[in-house]
Every structure is written in structure tokens, then in C-alpha cells.
Amino acid sequence: GAVVSQHPSWVICKSGTSVKIECRSLDFQATTMFWYRQFPKQSLMLMATSNEGSKATYEQGVEKDKFLINHASLTLSTLTVTSAHPEDSSFYICSASRTSHNEQFFGPGTRLTVL
Amino acid sequence: GESVGLHLPTLSVQEGDNSIINCAYSNSASDYFIWYKQESGKGPQFIIDIRSNMDKRQGQRVTVLLNKTVKHLSLQIAATQPGDSAVYFCAEKGGGGGSNYKLTFGKGTLLTVNP
Numbered sequence: 721g722a723v724v725s726q727h728p729s730w731v732i733c734k735s736g737t738s739v740k741i742e743c744r745s746l747d748f749q750a751t752t753m754f755w756y757r758q759f760p761k762q763s764l765m766l767m768a769t770s771n772e773g774s775k776a777t778y779e780q781g782v783e784k785d786k787f788l789i790n791h792a793s794l795t796l797s798t799l800t801v802t803s804a805h806p807e808d809s810s811f812y813i814c815s816a817s818r819t820s821h822n823e824q825f826f827g828p829g830t831r832l833t834v835l
Numbered sequence: 836g837e838s839v840g841l842h843l844p845t846l847s848v849q850e851g852d853n854s855i856i857n858c859a860y861s862n863s864a865s866d867y868f869i870w871y872k873q874e875s876g877k878g879p880q881f882i883i884d885i886r887s888n889m890d891k892r893q894g895q896r897v898t899v900l901l902n903k904t905v906k907h908l909s910l911q912i913a914a915t916q917p918g919d920s921a922v923y924f925c926a927e928k929g930g931g932g933g934s935n936y937k938l939t940f941g942k943g944t945l946l947t948v949n950p
Contacts, residue, residue, distance in 0.1 A: 724878075752936075761843050763924060763940045764879065813878050820936040826871075826878040 723747055724816050726827040733804055734835055740800045741830045743814030749794035750816035754824060755787075758811040770797050771820065804834040843922065845945045854912040854948075858925035858941045863906060866929035869938070870899060870910045874921045882910070882923075912946075920948045 723746040733739050743753055752771050756764040768784075770776040770791035778784045788800040797816075801808055811831050815824035848854050860868065866887040871879035885892045885899045885908075892899050898911040908925050925941040 726878075754938075763943050765940075766937060769937070811876075823881075824938060826880070828878045829876070831876070 722823075722825040724750075724814065724825045724827040726812075726814055726830050728830060729828065730831040730833075732833045732835065735805055736803055738800055738802045739804055739832060740798055741812055741814075741832070743797045743799070743816065743827055745795045745816040745825070748816075748818060748825075750797075750818060751794065752817050752820040753791055753797035754815045754817075755789060755797075755799050756813045756815070758813060758829075760811075764813060767799075769820070801832065804832070806834045808832065809834045843943050843945045845947065847947045847949060848915050850915060850917060850948055850950050852915055854910075854915045854919070854946060856910045856912075856923050856944045856946065858908040858910075858944075860906050860908055860925065860927045860941065861939070862927060863903075864929065865927035865939075867927070868899070868901060868908055869926045869928070870897075870908075871924045871926060871940075872919075872921045873924060873943070879924060887929075915946075915948050917948045917950055920946055922946070 725744045727742045755767045758764045766779050767782045768776045768778045770789050772791050772794050776789035791797040811829050813829040815826045817824045869884040870882040872882050873879045883894045883897050883899050885901050890901050896913045900909045922943045922945050924943045926938045928938050
């Protein structure tokens with residue numbers, strides 16, 4: 721149990737376009753989902769925390785208008801990178817937990833490359 | 836321009852040897868710690884956790900040691916195998932206040948197991 725999927729697993733897009741990444745909890749209901757970004761040879765950095773049915777909480781330095789997060793159901797959260805630029809190229813990883821204080825189960829990640 | 840400070844600590848061991856991976860955590864208020872394994876291009880995979888009221892916990896082939904006095908965590912892998920080659924991250928949780936549900940990841944260590 722506790723499987724989290726992400727779609728797509730990789731995406732290449734042109735500069736200026738928007739990209740949507742999905743995070744799904746497949747076999748449990750996730751009240752809270754987390755979005756992380758990981759640059760090459762670096763650690764995971766938390767971008768934002770989303771609770772089902774409410775607005776996401778963004779970490780300091782993360783532009784909420786650029787990284788739109790929607791957590792409309794207990795099994796799905798989406799991250800939309802708007803007007804993507806090459807510096808947004810990164811590995812985006814989500815995690816899901818039954819409640820905000822429970823164990824986080826991580827997805828396999830999405831590799832975004834912006835040309 | 837040259838990249839600054841973006842180097843993962845590395846550990847290279849022979850197959851069958853024991854490995855010790857170290858982590859210094861930052862927040863003395865953290866009360867829960869987790870070790871994750873991340874293979875290339877994949878999301879983090881839970882290995883073992885420990886709460887702050889313990890100083891040692893053992894799993895299958897892995898042991899985590901916690902020294903709260905010096906804010907140090909270590910992961911010991913017995914009889915290291917080539918499949919153990921990955922980046923290992925420690926993470927801390929429970930910093931108090933309104934952020935005690937967040938995970939903060941350490942820098943990571945690249946473990947390479949030579950056959």
C-alpha cells in the first residue's frame with residue numbers, strides 16, 4: 721500500500737509554455753501533499769504544502785503565481801509551472817500523507833526540461 | 836561561470852564491507868529523523884526512521900544512530916551490496932511551531948559499491 725504516482729515522468733517544453741504535473745495517491749486518501757524540487761547533485765527542497773480543498777502554503781522564495789498548485793481531491797494534486805524558463809528545469813517530486821503529520825510517501829518524480 | 840559548492844559527499848566501498856553514512860542535522864527541536872535512499876532518476880525511498888527518545892534503531896542490514904548532543908545521525912549498512920549504490924539523504928521533522936510537519940532534507944551522500 722501507500723503508492724504515489726506522478727505523471728508525466730518526464731517532459732520537455734519550450735520556454736514560455738506552461739506544464740502541468742500530476743501527483744496521485746493510488747491506494748489511500750491524502751489530506752496533505754507536498755511538492756519538492758531537486759536540482760542535479762542537490763537535495764530536495766520543499767516548494768509548497770497543499771491540503772485538500774484549501775490553498776497551498778508556499779515556502780519562502782517560491783513564486784506562487786509561477787508554480788500553481790491545486791489539490792482538488794483526496795487523491796490528486798497538480799503542479800503547474802507557468803511560463804516556464806530554462807532555469808525551471810529540474811526534477812519535481814511530490815509526496816502524499818494521510819494527514820500533515822503522518823509519514824510522507826514519495827512519488828517517482830518528474831523530470832522537466834525547458835528549452 | 837563555475838558552480839560553487841555543489842558537490843555531493845561521496846563514499847566508495849567494496850562489496851561486502853560495512854558502510855557508514857553521516858549526517859549533521861540543524862534543528863535541536865527536531866524529534867523525528869528518517870533516512871532515504873534515492874536511486875538515479877527516482878524518488879526517495881524510505882529506509883529507516885528514529886525518534887528523538889531513542890539513540891539506536893536496527894532494521895534489516897541497516898542501523899541508525901542518533902546523537903542529539905552533537906546533532907548527528909548516522910546510517911550503517913552491513914555487508915554492502917552493489918544494489919545499495921545510491922544517494923542517501925537524512926531528513927528531520929518536528930522543528931516546533933507551525934512547521935513541525937515539514938521534512939527538511941540534508942545534503943545527501945553518494946554511496947558507490949564496487950564489486
